[in-house]
Amino acid sequence: MATPAMIRHTTRMIRVLSRRMSACYTRPLANGTKGERKRLVIAIDGPSGAGKGTIARAVARELGYRHVDTGAMYRAVAWLAQERQVPAEDERAIAALAESAQLDVGDRVVIEGRDVTSAIRTAEMDRAAATVARMPTVRRVLVARQHALGQDGGIVMEGRDIGTVVFPRADVKIYLDADPAERARRRAGDPAHTGGRTALADVATAMADRDRTDATRTASPLVIAPDAVHVDTTGVPVDDVVKTVMTVVEERGSRAMG
Numbered sequence: 001m002a003t004p005a006m007i008r009h010t011t012r013m014i015r016v017l018s019r020r021m022s023a024c025y026t027r028p029l030a031n032g033t034k035g036e037r038k039r040l041v042i043a044i045d046g047p048s049g050a051g052k053g054t055i056a057r058a059v060a061r062e063l064g065y066r067h068v069d070t071g072a073m074y075r076a077v078a079w080l081a082q083e084r085q086v087p088a089e090d091e092r093a094i095a096a097l098a099e100s101a102q103l104d105v106g107d108r109v110v111i112e113g114r115d116v117t118s119a120i121r122t123a124e125m126d127r128a129a130a131t132v133a134r135m136p137t138v139r140r141v142l143v144a145r146q147h148a149l150g151q152d153g154g155i156v157m158e159g160r161d162i163g164t165v166v167f168p169r170a171d172v173k174i175y176l177d178a179d180p181a182e183r184a185r186r187r188a189g190d191p192a193h194t195g196g197r198t199a200l201a202d203v204a205t206a207m208a209d210r211d212r213t214d215a216t217r218t219a220s221p222l223v224i225a226p227d228a229v230h231v232d233t234t235g236v237p238v239d240d241v242v243k244t245v246m247t248v249v250e251e252r253g254s255r256a257m258g
């Protein structure tokens with residue numbers, strides 16, 4: 001049960017936050033009235049297990065923005081290619097699937113009417129998605145789709161190349177990272193991923209392999225955009241990371257308003 005003091009505190013926080021937000025993103029019009037609120041593009045990049053999903057979702061919720069997990073797009077395409085028995089090396093056929101497939105990456109991941117939310121979070125799909133993500137033609141197709149999703153702003157998009165390739169002029173760029181041992185621990189404990197069934201050492205080895213693939217592939221390797229704010233989440237509680245990101249959003253957001 002919420003006590004009166006808790007309700008007063010929450011109400012005060014909501015008031016402070018909404019005042020801050022409107023101060024940040026509302027450009028006053030020449031006649032002195034409030035202008036349109038700019039809906040920002042927020043890019044969150046980083047390696048797996050850095051906390052992108054949790055943080056991007058929380059930031060999107062705070063701002064009332066859409067959250068898009070682009071990794072889920074690569075995973076869903078890899079899943080569909082397997083389902084349709086497309087040979088893993090047939091880049092053209094996989095790119096054609098990526099282009100034509102009905103794909104929704106909201107709370108659930110749905111491709112061609114199939115809910116694959118859980119099916120794409122397996123060790124096999126980790127590998128298959130990394131292979132698909134190495135294919136320049138597939139990337140071109142998915143980057144165009146990602147760009148279309150965010151062109152009106154009001155979006156928090158997470159991935160590996162959002163601030164460098166998809167939205168090089170994003171209003172806010174965050175690079176989330178954590179030390180490899182912690183990233184492996186998080187991934188091993190993630191029920192959506194291994195269901196706690198995979199040994200930590202195996203998760204750590206597979207993750208190191210995948211990090212190497214993501215960072216050394218020729219097509220859009222994982223790199224830190226020079227204008228990204230680097231946030232190390234090692235040992236930092238989720239709420240504190242969200243606060244840090246929201247502070248960056250407020251600063252950069254007001255700058256984006258000129």
Ligand code: DC
Nearest residue numbers: 048070071074129130133159160161
């Ligand atoms: O974030 P994730 O583990 O769900 O991503 C799945 C794969 O897709 C992973 O190998 C990285 C790759 N990926 C990418 O290359 N570019 C993105 N924007 C998102 C993910």
